[in-house]
Amino acid sequence: MRDVRPQSLGHGIHTIPAPLPFPSPRWVNVYLIERPDGLVMIDCGVDWEPGHQALMEGFASLGLEPEAVDTLIVSHLHPDHVGMAPRLVTEWGCRVVMHRRAATLYERYNDTPGFERWLAALARRHGVPPDLQPVIANLGPRPDFMPPIGPPDVVVDDGERIDLGGGRFLEVVHTPGHEPSHICLRDSRTGILFAGDHVLGRITPVIMYDAATDDALGDYLGSLRRLLELRIGLTYPAHGTIVERGAARVSQILLHHERRLAGMEEVVSLGPATAWQVMGHVFRPHLSTMEQRLALRETVAHLEHLKIGGRLTAFDEDAVLWYRRP
Numbered sequence: 001m002r003d004v005r006p007q008s009l010g011h012g013i014h015t016i017p018a019p020l021p022f023p024s025p026r027w028v029n030v031y032l033i034e035r036p037d038g039l040v041m042i043d044c045g046v047d048w049e050p051g052h053q054a055l056m057e058g059f060a061s062l063g064l065e066p067e068a069v070d071t072l073i074v075s076h077l078h079p080d081h082v083g084m085a086p087r088l089v090t091e092w093g094c095r096v097v098m099h100r101r102a103a104t105l106y107e108r109y110n111d112t113p114g115f116e117r118w119l120a121a122l123a124r125r126h127g128v129p130p131d132l133q134p135v136i137a138n139l140g141p142r143p144d145f146m147p148p149i150g151p152p153d154v155v156v157d158d159g160e161r162i163d164l165g166g167g168r169f170l171e172v173v174h175t176p177g178h179e180p181s182h183i184c185l186r187d188s189r190t191g192i193l194f195a196g197d198h199v200l201g202r203i204t205p206v207i208m209y210d211a212a213t214d215d216a217l218g219d220y221l222g223s224l225r226r227l228l229e230l231r232i233g234l235t236y237p238a239h240g241t242i243v244e245r246g247a248a249r250v251s252q253i254l255l256h257h258e259r260r261l262a263g264m265e266e267v268v269s270l271g272p273a274t275a276w277q278v279m280g281h282v283f284r285p286h287l288s289t290m291e292q293r294l295a296l297r298e299t300v301a302h303l304e305h306l307k308i309g310g311r312l313t314a315f316d317e318d319a320v321l322w323y324r325r326p
Contacts, residue, residue: 006058011190015236016058018045020080021145025239028080030055031194032062033187036165038070041094042185042194043238046083046145055084066092073097073162073170075196075238076182077109079146086147097162098152099174101181105212110148112139118211119293126300127274127320136293156183170194173230177220178205180212186230193235193246198223201240204253208297209304217305221257224250257302264302265311265325272315272324275300 004017004027012034017027031042045051059066072094074082085096108114120137128136156162158174162185170185175198185194197205210216227250235246243249260282267273267281279292279299287295303323306312312323 044084048145076179095153099181100155127276175223209300
């Protein structure tokens with residue numbers, strides 16, 4: 001198991017593991033990069049006391065001052081990456097930097113009732129049994145660790161550079177798929193890729209059907225192939241351990257999704273099926289409600305990708321979408 005203590009990684013880079021209130025992942029890797037006049041932080045965890053305390057203790061053990069953080073870069077709009085941002089902005093006065101798409105999506109992040117309505121419609125559309133539809137769509141009270149957030153102070157686009165001083169910079173690599181505004185950051189001095197949730201070492205990020213894009217899985221696979229073109233090496237993910245051979249891990253993830261696509265295509269080859277039915281064949285049984293919600297969205301993302309690519313077609317029957325082989 002990984003040593004989950006704050007560490008200095010060399011080249012002015014440090015990491016603090018911030019615990020999360022979830023069974024998995026158990027923590028998020030918060031990265032700090034020294035600049036001549038301050039610190040840049042990448043991601044921040046959710047807004048709860050154990051996470052905040054871990055950050056403060058981490059700064060102290062590394063001999064760094066929290067108030068030196070003038071820039072917080074958020075890789076994407078999920079609570080374990082952006083949840084504590086409002087609190088840290090208040091405490092430190094730092095600016096928040098995100099991809100341009102986050103400026104158009106943050107209100108959706110804040111709108112739990114709207115998301116529940118969307119989930120209910122998704123469940124109906126994709127064949128969830130009527131008695132389970134309200135269960136799948138019910139998120140419960142919005143957790144305290146996920147306060148509403150405002151728009152980013154600074155938006156960046158693909159290819160832009162975030163200055164680290166002394167001629168060093170982070171290159172923004174827009175990598176949609178896991179979330180539409182997701183970015184990776186490449187260190188110009190070392191070539192290290194700060195990968196957020198895009199490339200993880202032991203697990204693959206969930207790729208969920210998303211109303212903000214026609215083909216979430218296609219976006220993700222395209223983003224992975226772009227990293228192959230960049231020939232990434234040492235990769236610092238937001239969860240889990242450091243990935244020594246980033247391009248090799250990307251190839252593994254691409255193969256994983258091709259196998260999953262083939263498995264879903266095989267299920268549908270036996271006869272027309274809804275996403276809920278395909279999910280039951282592809283994913284393990286006895287999923288929790290949250291796992292069912294994620295598995296359904298991942299299944300729809302894969303089936304829609306197959307449909308867009310012409311490997312499947314779809315038809316409506318009583319307002320439910322059924323997939324079939326051409």
